[in-house]
Amino acid sequence: MEQNQDKLKEIISHSKEYGFIFPSSDIYDGLAATYDYGQLGSELKNNIKQYWWKAMTQMHQNIVGIDASIFMHPKTWKASGHVDAFNDPLIDNKDSKKRYRADVLIEEYIEKINKKIIKEITKAKKRFGETFDEEQFRKTNPNVLRNASKIESIEKSMKEALNANDLKGLRQLIVDLEIACPLSGSREWTEVRQFNLMFATEIGSVAGESSKIYLRPETAQGIFVNFLNVQKSGRMKIPFGIAQIGKAFRNEIIARQFIFRMREFEQMEMQFFVLPGEEMKWYDYWKSMREKWHKNLGLGDTMYRFHDHIKMAHYANAACDIEFDFPMGFKELEGIHSRTDFDLKQHEEHSGKKLAYFDPELNKSYVPYVIETSIGLDRMFLAVLSASFKHEILDDQSKRVVLRIPPALAPIKAAILPLVKKDGLPEIADEIANQLKFEYNLQIDLKDSIGKRYRRQDAIGTPICITVDHDTKNDQSVTIRYRDTMKQERIQISELPNILEGHLGWKTLLSNLTE
Numbered sequence: 001m002e003q004n005q006d007k008l009k010e011i012i013s014h015s016k017e018y019g020f021i022f023p024s025s026d027i028y029d030g031l032a033a034t035y036d037y038g039q040l041g042s043e044l045k046n047n048i049k050q051y052w053w054k055a056m057t058q059m060h061q062n063i064v065g066i067d068a069s070i071f072m073h074p075k076t077w078k079a080s081g082h083v084d085a086f087n088d089p090l091i092d093n094k095d096s097k098k099r100y101r102a103d104v105l106i107e108e109y110i111e112k113i114n115k116k117i118i119k120e121i122t123k124a125k126k127r128f129g130e131t132f133d134e135e136q137f138r139k140t141n142p143n144v145l146r147n148a149s150k151i152e153s154i155e156k157s158m159k160e161a162l163n164a165n166d167l168k169g170l171r172q173l174i175v176d177l178e179i180a181c182p183l184s185g186s187r188e189w190t191e192v193r194q195f196n197l198m199f200a201t202e203i204g205s206v207a208g209e210s211s212k213i214y215l216r217p218e219t220a221q222g223i224f225v226n227f228l229n230v231q232k233s234g235r236m237k238i239p240f241g242i243a244q245i246g247k248a249f250r251n252e253i254i255a256r257q258f259i260f261r262m263r264e265f266e267q268m269e270m271q272f273f274v275l276p277g278e279e280m281k282w283y284d285y286w287k288s289m290r291e292k293w294h295k296n297l298g299l300g301d302t303m304y305r306f307h308d309h310i311k312m313a314h315y316a317n318a319a320c321d322i323e324f325d326f327p328m329g330f331k332e333l334e335g336i337h338s339r340t341d342f343d344l345k346q347h348e349e350h351s352g353k354k355l356a357y358f359d360p361e362l363n364k365s366y367v368p369y370v371i372e373t374s375i376g377l378d379r380m381f382l383a384v385l386s387a388s389f390k391h392e393i394l395d396d397q398s399k400r401v402v403l404r405i406p407p408a409l410a411p412i413k414a415a416i417l418p419l420v421k422k423d424g425l426p427e428i429a430d431e432i433a434n435q436l437k438f439e440y441n442l443q444i445d446l447k448d449s450i451g452k453r454y455r456r457q458d459a460i461g462t463p464i465c466i467t468v469d470h471d472t473k474n475d476q477s478v479t480i481r482y483r484d485t486m487k488q489e490r491i492q493i494s495e496l497p498n499i500l501e502g503h504l505g506w507k508t509l510l511s512n513l514t515e
């Protein structure tokens with residue numbers, strides 16, 4: 001655990017040193033839980049956006065993208081349920097004065113029990129080797145069974161308390177489980193209270209209830225209110241989807257763990273409109289599509305797991321998270337929700353406008369059901385960065401820090417390195433850059449020895465280095481060096497476009513999604 005906290009600290013300082021992420025308003029000592037993406041960070045972020053946007057829209061004939069405004073009519077949030085129900089149950093520790101989400105305290109307690117199960121399994125795996133049958137072990141080992149049943153019973157009590165909005169019951173569970181404040185170790189807790197997460201502000205110059213407006217807490221509602229606009233103007237037929245990337249704002253009480261939980265963040269959301277009754281088929285379909293999208297990046301299949309929601313959001317009839325193994329442990333990266341017709345029906349009621357779809361094949365009108373996929377862009381950024389960040393000891397015992405960022409997402413795709421700053425080599429580097437710059441973000445690096453330049457490019461995750469030397473002038477050949485294998489090969493300059501496309505082009509990455 002301590003080691004993992006250290007890893008997060010290292011990532012934070014690496015991010016600042018190389019221009020990925022800076023604390024916001026740094027010269028004023030920063031603003032809690034707000035960050036700015038630097039010159040490399042914004043490139044990586046844009047590439048993650050593109051990977052998502054292309055996979056959703058370009059790769060699906062029946063999904064289109066929009067870009068709705070952050071401010072929306074205040075009735076939107078009454079209709080969506082956010083005014084009344086977008087709350088966190090909060091509890092304060094009387095000694096440390098620290099505030100926590102009551103459900104998160106209980107979930108962290110559950111995770112501790114889960115870790116005991118995993119420890120037991122790992123021990124048994126070592127003992128039994130090849131012949132170990134995990135499923136059988138989970139079914140029969142008394143310690144595992146006892147802990148699994150403990151988890152089941154806590155989850156059941158928490159679910160009941162959350163669903164019934166039973167705040168006293170939630171507090172009692174914390175007391176009964178003897179959960180202590182992680183900071184002070186004290187078990188002196190206040191009552192649990194509900195706290196609305198939306199930021200409100202005034203629109204125009206006259207203050208008052210009528211001018212109160214919210215910063216959107218999710219991008220999804222911009223899609224719902226445009227459902228018929230898009231369907232009619234785009235002549236879309238159900239099933240179809242609308243995708244969007246944009247900022248969302250939540251007054252998180254406990255905003256921490258770097259860019260994992262912020263008050264201003266970006267979401268990539270897609271609402272898929274389906275025939276009522278077919279929602280579970282599409283829910284399963286999107287679960288598997290999203291899993292494929294993640295695993296296709298090659299960060300490691302064991303880095304992901306599904307977690308079914310204990311408490312459904314107020315709009316959902318089925319929901320799960322894709323969790324990622326962050327330096328702080330497995331945490332939510334993406335949500336997949338079956339939202340029924342809740343949102344469209346609510347907007348019909350509050351706006352007085354019909355939001356039904358006429359199905360020409362069935363010759364009838366209905367309000368479609370919705371499957372939503374919703375991923376935090378900043379969390380995805382942290383997932384990519386933390387899984388890519390490696391300390392390596394090389395064959396000659398020297399060390400390197402390398403970001404093994406999936407090549408198509410790397411901020412700089414190739415560095416062009418003239419061996420010396422003279423003899424016409426920088427000019428050849430310029431010529432190569434001028435050929436490739438229309439497709440790829442490149443960096444020409446002239447300073448220091450080649451070895452130092454390789455290390456610098458490794459540290460920012462550049463997948464390919466192209467070295468121009470004196471032979472290049474005679475035979476138009478260059479040396480390319482791959483970040484991950486550190487293998488080098490001599491190739492012709494004319495081969496570069498094909499090599500780059502094959503190694504880090506969008507087609508290479510996206511084509512696996514269609515197989």
Ligand code: GAP
Binds near residue numbers: 374
């Ligand atoms: N429209 C559904 C929705 O907003 P959510 O589970 O509340 O669902 C979706 O949020 C995703 O947005 C989360 O899985 C997470 O990746 C991201 N997210 C939510 N709150 C966040 C925060 N405070 N900071 C960064 N990302 C956040």
